[in-house]
Amino acid sequence: MARRGRILAIKWGMNPNSSSLGVDVTFLLVGATALAIVTPIIGALLRWRSNKPVAPTESPDK
């Protein structure tokens, strides 16, 4: 079976704090199990949304 690829990380929400990078640590309350459940759901959402592909951006000098 062909590899479907992998989600490496998810950065939740947006950071309004103009001084440093804020990360949501609420998931530490529920641990790896909850994230193991959420990640495939996000994967499924991505697959559904890939019906409408978005042109990727790549830095011009890369």
Add this chain to the structure above:
Amino acid sequence: MTLLGAARELVGAVRARIAAARPMKRVRLEKFGAILQLAVPRALIFVDRTMARRMARIDGDPAVWRGREGGLGDHVLSAPLEAHLQLTNKCGAGCVGCYTGASPQGASNEWGLVEWKRAIDALADAGVFHLALGGGESAVLPWLGELATYARERGLVPNLTTSGLEGLDGLIGIADRFGQINVSLDGLHATYAAVRGFDGFARADAAIRRLRAVKREVGINVVVTRHNFAELDKIFAYASERRLSEVELLRFKPSGRGASAYKAMRCTSEQHESFLPTILAAAKRHRVRVKVDCSYTPMLVHHRPDRDLLAELCVYGCTGGDFLIGAKPDGRITACSFAAPPPELVQLGKRPNVTELASYWDQPGAFGAFRTWRDAAEPCSSCEYHSLCRGGCKVVSAHVRGDASAPDPECPRVRAIEGQQ
């Protein structure tokens, strides 16, 4: 039509509805694969090349994928995820620990709307996803709404931090243009005054109520000091009572006026060591989402959480000059908002401003010590969390040790090891 056929049709219709209503906003290719921006849920998803290829329907090998497929964090990103723009240094609040040293006069040579629009053009062209707008007090700027609209038009999501003490009437009218607005609230009632040096709690609270009445995505930023640490649970209770979307906790930085207030305000070692269980208990008790700033990573890993879980949650330490950049009111680029502009590069002959991000980003030596964390000495080099933590807060290291690349002196592990020597 058979039952199975009807079910398939229903599933197909639901899929089409979701895809049409909530599309993926953007895909940015990276050496490890790509970053996918989702509007709902609001998230950046980091995926490997195989998944990126499927999601963005990529044929062939883009230039950025030539070479080995590394992991997230193995290389500097192709551009920051977010840019922190200090639009002005004007602010009349006069907080004793203000990290920018803001004043009613502001800074010299502050940029205006035209220059910041050019900056947004440069950031959009580079592939930046989010803006965090701050000051000083940016809410007083008459063109803030126009700038936020322009950012949206260029595909960037503007977010805002405000004290809530000035410019509120104007902000209420443009609140819908921001992804998230957080109000700085460093304590309740008398604690607010103890931390900030004046009694502004009632006004900040009134601002929070008014903003929350017109917008759901409103939270608070709390700079944690030895004076408000014991009150954190009450602050979470307050956030729950006001139905705020998040509490974001920030470590006190020795920057601006905060440099002289640092010794008196910074948390004690005992408070830092109990930080994680304290905030998680408060978040659980009051059912409020909790965010922490990048400088808290040494205090998180002190409790030895699952390393893979941290990586999956994108919990990194100092990512200045990589995941994020800052810009001063005159446009000069910085690794983060607390840091001074990086040293001048010989090859460029000057310190760059934010419109020159693309030409500066890949220069050898760009962002100085913020990108040399991989060369760390002991005790960081033997720490199993080092690739996530990246040596802790470089602004604290620079202030306390005179060397931004030195280990964070407030890291519990660093303190324990150095205490034995």
